[in-house]
Amino acid sequence: MADSIMLNVKPDFDIGVFSNNLAGLYQSKGYMVNVAYMNGCSIINFEKGTGGINTILGMGEGIKATCMLMNGVLSINFSDAEWTGKIVGFCIGWFLCFIPIITALIGTMSQLDLPKKIANDAMMIVMNM
Numbered sequence: 001m002a003d004s005i006m007l008n009v010k011p012d013f014d015i016g017v018f019s020n021n022l023a024g025l026y027q028s029k030g031y032m033v034n035v036a037y038m039n040g041c042s043i044i045n046f047e048k049g050t051g052g053i054n055t056i057l058g059m060g061e062g063i064k065a066t067c068m069l070m071n072g073v074l075s076i077n078f079s080d081a082e083w084t085g086k087i088v089g090f091c092i093g094w095f096l097c098f099i100p101i102i103t104a105l106i107g108t109m110s111q112l113d114l115p116k117k118i119a120n121d122a123m124m125i126v127m128n129m
Contacts, residue, residue: 003077003078003115003119004075004076004077004078005075005076005119005122005123006073006074006075006076007073007074007076007122007123007126008072008073008074009069009072009073009074009126009129010072010129011072013069013072013074013126013129014129015040015041015042015067015069015074016037016042017129018042018067018074018122018125018126018129019035019037019042019044019067020035021125021129022044022065022118022121022122022125023035023044025121025125026046026118026121029048030048031046031047031048031061032045032046032047032048033045033046033047040068040069041066041067041068041069042066042067043064043065043066043067044064044065044066044067045062045063045064045065045080046061046062046063046064046065046114046118047060047061047062047082048060048061048062049061050062050082050085054085054107055084055085055088055089056085056088056089056092056100057085057089057100057103057104057107058085058086058087058088058089058090058100058103058104058105058106058107058108059085059089059103059104059106059107059110060082060085060107061082061107061110061111061114062080062081062082062111063078063079063080063081063082063111063114063115063118064078064079064080065077065078065118065122066079074122074126076118076119076122078115078118081111081114081115082111083111085104085107086104086107086108086111088104089101089103089104089107090104
């Protein structure tokens with residue numbers, strides 16, 4: 001799954017400030033967020049509830065956002081979504097008991113909605129900068 005969004009920004013737009021604001025917003029929502037800067041772009045990893053029992057239940061959320069600034073346009077590409085837990089949850093639910101299927105389905109809906117949430121929050125941050 002690879003989604004992307006492109007936003008027009010002001011000429012004095014600072015991608016570092018933007019990345020830190022977006023990271024701080026999601027840290028306050030309980031996500032583990034890592035920001036890396038490389039060649040004028042930022043790579044932000046968002047994770048919440050991954051690993052452990054959440055892998056079996058499929059409830060974790062995770063995605064990578066690559067933010068690039070070129071000619072007054074901020075491009076955010078989403079990649080590396082967390083689907084492993086959902087697959088494990090569906091398999092365990094199918095063969096052992098039904099409960100992981102339900103939790104994996106809920107986790108799938110949350111995972112599908114994550115890029116939209118991040119994109120909306122990114123637009124709000126850009127508008128406020």
